[in-house]
Amino acid sequence: MSASALRPAAAWLAASAALAAVLVAAFAVGKFPVAPGDLLRSLAGRLLGAGSGLPAAVDTVVWNIRLPRVAAGIVVGAVLAAAGAAYQGMFRNPLVSPDILGVSAGAGLGATLGIYLGLPLAFVQGVAFVGGLLAVAVVWRIASLVQRHDPVLVLVLAGVALGALLGAGISLVKIISDPYTQLPTITFWLLGGLNQVRPSDLAATAPAMLAGLLPMALLRWRINLLSLADEEAAALGVDVGRLRLVLVAAATLSTAAAVSLAGIVGWIGLVVPHVARLLVGPDFSRLLPASLLLGAGFLVATDTLARIVAPIELPLGILTAVVGAPFFLWLLARVGRTS
Amino acid sequence: MKRRTLLGALGAAPLLPLLAAGARAGEDAANSTIAAAFGRLPAPADIRRVFVGGAPASALLAVLAPEKLLGWPWNVSAEARAWLPPAVRELPQVGRLAGRGSTMSNETLLQLQPDLILDVGTVDATYISAMQRVAEQTGLPCVLVHGQLADHPAQLREVGRLLGVAARGERLAAWAEKTIALSERVRAAVPPEKRPRVYYARGAGGLETGLAGSINMETIDFAGGRNVAAEAGRGGIAKISLEQVLAWNPEVIVTQDRELARRVLDDPLWRPLEAVRARRVYLAPTRPFGWLDVPPSVNRLIGVRWLLTLLHPGRADDAASLRAATADFYRLFYGVEPGAAALDALLGGNA
Numbered sequence: 001m002s003a004s005a006l007r008p009a010a011a012w013l014a015a016s017a018a019l020a021a022v023l024v025a026a027f028a029v030g031k032f033p034v035a036p037g038d039l040l041r042s043l044a045g046r047l048l049g050a051g052s053g054l055p056a057a058v059d060t061v062v063w064n065i066r067l068p069r070v071a072a073g074i075v076v077g078a079v080l081a082a083a084g085a086a087y088q089g090m091f092r093n094p095l096v097s098p099d100i101l102g103v104s105a106g107a108g109l110g111a112t113l114g115i116y117l118g119l120p121l122a123f124v125q126g127v128a129f130v131g132g133l134l135a136v137a138v139v140w141r142i143a144s145l146v147q148r149h150d151p152v153l154v155l156v157l158a159g160v161a162l163g164a165l166l167g168a169g170i171s172l173v174k175i176i177s178d179p180y181t182q183l184p185t186i187t188f189w190l191l192g193g194l195n196q197v198r199p200s201d202l203a204a205t206a207p208a209m210l211a212g213l214l215p216m217a218l219l220r221w222r223i224n225l226l227s228l229a230d231e232e233a234a235a236l237g238v239d240v241g242r243l244r245l246v247l248v249a250a251a252t253l254s255t256a257a258a259v260s261l262a263g264i265v266g267w268i269g270l271v272v273p274h275v276a277r278l279l280v281g282p283d284f285s286r287l288l289p290a291s292l293l294l295g296a297g298f299l300v301a302t303d304t305l306a307r308i309v310a311p312i313e314l315p316l317g318i319l320t321a322v323v324g325a326p327f328f329l330w331l332l333a334r335v336g337r338t339s
Numbered sequence: 340m341k342r343r344t345l346l347g348a349l350g351a352a353p354l355l356p357l358l359a360a361g362a363r364a365g366e367d368a369a370n371s372t373i374a375a376a377f378g379r380l381p382a383p384a385d386i387r388r389v390f391v392g393g394a395p396a397s398a399l400l401a402v403l404a405p406e407k408l409l410g411w412p413w414n415v416s417a418e419a420r421a422w423l424p425p426a427v428r429e430l431p432q433v434g435r436l437a438g439r440g441s442t443m444s445n446e447t448l449l450q451l452q453p454d455l456i457l458d459v460g461t462v463d464a465t466y467i468s469a470m471q472r473v474a475e476q477t478g479l480p481c482v483l484v485h486g487q488l489a490d491h492p493a494q495l496r497e498v499g500r501l502l503g504v505a506a507r508g509e510r511l512a513a514w515a516e517k518t519i520a521l522s523e524r525v526r527a528a529v530p531p532e533k534r535p536r537v538y539y540a541r542g543a544g545g546l547e548t549g550l551a552g553s554i555n556m557e558t559i560d561f562a563g564g565r566n567v568a569a570e571a572g573r574g575g576i577a578k579i580s581l582e583q584v585l586a587w588n589p590e591v592i593v594t595q596d597r598e599l600a601r602r603v604l605d606d607p608l609w610r611p612l613e614a615v616r617a618r619r620v621y622l623a624p625t626r627p628f629g630w631l632d633v634p635p636s637v638n639r640l641i642g643v644r645w646l647l648t649l650l651h652p653g654r655a656d657d658a659a660s661l662r663a664a665t666a667d668f669y670r671l672f673y674g675v676e677p678g679a680a681a682l683d684a685l686l687g688g689n690a
Contacts, residue, residue: 307580
């Protein structure tokens with residue numbers, strides 16, 4: 001039996017149940033010991049409007065530290081996976097991830113500069129967000145100047161080249177930054193993590209992340225057509241250039257916001273869409289919700305590991321690779337054998 | 340000292356002959372802070388221009404022999420320069436060397452025509468071999484010096500002799516010894532389990548800190564504070580979560596970041612902490628260099644004195660004697676005479 005032959009209802013149910021289990025675990029564990037009973041009392045106390053009667057530290061941990069962190073994990077994971085799924089279809093390339101057009105490199109340079117200039121964290125996030133948007137805008141502009149080649153190929157090549165340039169900029173800032181204070185902060189940022197997420201950070205970035213998801217959801221039927229050759233899609237009545245622009249803008253908006261909040265978290269945008277495709281097939285109208293669900297679950301699960309496996313915080317970028325790559329290889333081998 | 344020598348020897352096993360050669364440069368090989376020396380050292384009187392490899396070495400030279408410093412290995416702010424000896428205030432930034440990522444080419448180094456290259460820090464085999472390469476390629480003599488807090492008295496004496504300023508080295512070393520003796524007396528009187536639990540907040544959000552054994556935490560160790568992050572293991576700078584800080588619930592928070600010190604006191608998320616409720620969040624002065632670390636330099640000596648006063652009231656200085664000691668330190672080490680207003684600003688975190 002191939003994985004995609006699972007009955008759809010059962011698959012969705014299983015995925016949703018897995019996500020729910022991950023969320024419960026994410027809320028229940030952490031460095032600050034909160035007994036399950038206290039957790040429920042804190043939740044009930046806030047939801048019912050009555051005080052929980054618990055020490056202030058417990059309520060702070062549950063509501064102001066774990067809740068925004070888990071919520072950020074859900075949104076960032078969902079957004080990165082959805083953007084990856086959209087890009088892999090649009091660029092007709094399975095190796096594409098959301099940062100192919102330079103959004104992570106642009107955000108990375110923005111954040112690195114912000115840290116180098118000693119800006120407060122909220123400003124660092126803002127500069128990272130703007131850096132991500134600017135990088136993709138420049139790539140799009142350069143690609144649109146080239147008329148005679150395959151537009152998708154030109155876009156990817158421009159993205160790779162600008163990404164390399166921005167990467168060099170990041171390295172330069174690292175070299176000139178203060179090795180005692182700024183360099184560790186830059187290194188931690190570039191490896192990604194949700195340990196700094198506060199309710200206000202989430203409130204500032206979630207609208208952009210969700211706004212970017214909206215066009216993907218509304219255009220889910222037409223996105224399938226982008227995997228055809230441009231002429232064929234055009235023959236079916238799709239304005240290919242416009243659709244592509246809308247998608248790139250949407251994916252960039254949400255990815256830039258996600259990266260500005262969580263730093264550079266690799267692997268999710270690359271691997272999760274493949275896993276989703278193995279489970280539900282390539283139709284984007286099913287691939288999108290599956291990617292959202294799996295991306296959210298995977299990031300919350302890895303972030304929970306990042307919080308608990310070591311006495312210190314492990315960077316997310318390291319854990320997503322350590323957890324994601326072997327899982328992906330196992331899935332690849334399993335599907336190859338059974339289908 | 341013994342443990343470090345052993346670890347150093349293990350780490351540098353393939354380089355044992357080098358270590359032996361380096362140790363000979365000091366007079367008392369067993370206790371020398373000079374970890375390695377390459378090339379032929381000029382006579383002390385002939386060393387007029389010294390290139391320093393990194394920030395801790397520049398601080399050492401600025402207090403010992405400012406007139407021999409060639410330039411700063413990193414960007415020293417205008418506010419910090421006001422607290423430096425006049426001879427080095429206007430010196431340019433010239434780049435750093437080896438150990439922590441070089442921004443300096445050997446050709447530029449030769450162009451500066453130093454008589455000696457000096458670096459201070461936590462010495463390992465990579466560091467020693469990098470320095471050896473520089474010495475071989477440029478033909479310039481290189482000296483590597485251990486830079487932990489306990490090393491400061493011997494370090495000031497030995498480098499003082501090396502540079503022909505033995506009397507000055509001796510005076511500064513005596514001050515360092517006095518401070519370390521004071522810290523030892525306080526620690527002897529307060530058993531480890533009675534010492535205040537201290538969190539050192541670093542990074543823009545305050546969620547980076549030093550683990551046990553980190554050179555960044557030495558000031559706190561010496562001042563008789565218990566580093567709460569020590570239970571997370573040994574190492575350097577690590578990233579942690581606010582939830583972890585709440586679980587540690589430190590009695591005292593120290594930082595060198597003014598903005599952060601203010602935020603920690605105002606932030607509802609940090610409010611459950613004992614340190615915040617008791618308003619025991621202390622901003623360490625950073626002029627001309629950090630009193631806790633950044634860089635881990637001789638400035639930590641006054642930092643130890645300051646933190647002893649805050650952590651163990653009644654056992655070390657009172658406010659007046661700390662103020663007098665601070666003025667004394669700046670007069671002796673940096674040759675500057677801070678006025679009453681400057682001292683207020685410095686100790687009040689407004690310098």
